[in-house]
Amino acid sequence: MTKAKSSVSTQRAQKSNSGAARKRALARSAYSADEIREIFRRFSIQRPEPKGELNHTNPFTLLVAVALSAQATDVGVNKATKDLFAVADTPQKMVDLGEERLISYIRTIGLYRNKAKNVIALSKRLISDFGGEVPKTRDELVTLPGVGRKTANVVMSMAFGEATIAVDTHIFRIANRTGLAPGKTPDAVEATLEKIIPADYLFHAHHWLILHGRYCCKARKPDCLACVIADICKAAEKTSEMPAPLVPLA
Template identity: 70%
Template structure:
């Protein structure tokens, strides 16, 4: 079987065209996680690892009704947190992290979620991806959090190919026009979730199919 050639990299003009089309398709992209504050967003995103947004939203509905601040979460306690989120994956470790990050926000940040990526990454259960989501969604920063959807779309389309999430993040930041940086994270996630799906991408209904470098496009 002949080896596939490396596709030509995206030009800045093509990248701008790609994001313009995704923006037209979804003019106001936003996270599908339910939250009411930077704190509930941090918790929701931390809980979303290896879990669906739908599943997380079901679990956090009761959790946030009982505790929507770090103080209330600590008062609720790790056992009760665990009971609220036991329907999602890795719930025991996640409950421990939610309790610990709530305590740290109280002890070190005066009860307010810190507005820097570096500080966010010091919170238990919060890695670079979660920190980038919070910076983008809660604080309006043009960060790009590379999850499995963005990693797949970036590599499959050829927009920002990379072997690691960090490499993809760096390439996306370099190729994405400034006017699209704020929304790029959401556009790519939603495109990966609903169109450029892992098992069978919906290429016939893809708004960027002619720009995409994927050789094995589906036909229906």
């Protein structure tokens, strides 16, 4: 087989495997491909340009803010980092600040001692291994102290424009509650969502789902009256009153 033919065969196999993987992912979802497209079409109308709610000034401060946000609210993190980032917005400035002074800024955030230790450690690693710059790949990001897959995905999306799905508590809850992408682990949910969300909606999907979970499909009681997908939603757990469709089916 010639090199050209081999390349074509490989591309066909990749497309076939991708199509098969998507079919398997759709089989796990409670929704058809058309219903999933409609869900994200409505999200796109509701919030055409969704934004993350963690304040930051550059990729480094974003990385620190996301690392600090574990088991904490964005509002709480923003209050703490407002003064912190005014004095330490680069890895070197953070190292120069030191762990104890860093703690004085983030003491109101849960697990602040461990987070301070990780922020100083990751700052040192950025300086020693990456020239003081935040790396752009997931494989490199997760080598940093205190940085897991979710944090890496957020940074890749918000700082570098990559289409990623960072499965936080809101996305994990929605994916399982609605049957959109059932999974026992965040990684399983992420893998399914990446395959079933239409490509033209994938970039903003992360923020649409987080904001939907934060303000509408809440943990204790979903606000179905305010939900733009209430008539499509297949969740068993719904409030008793249901609205008429807010946006007609395409």
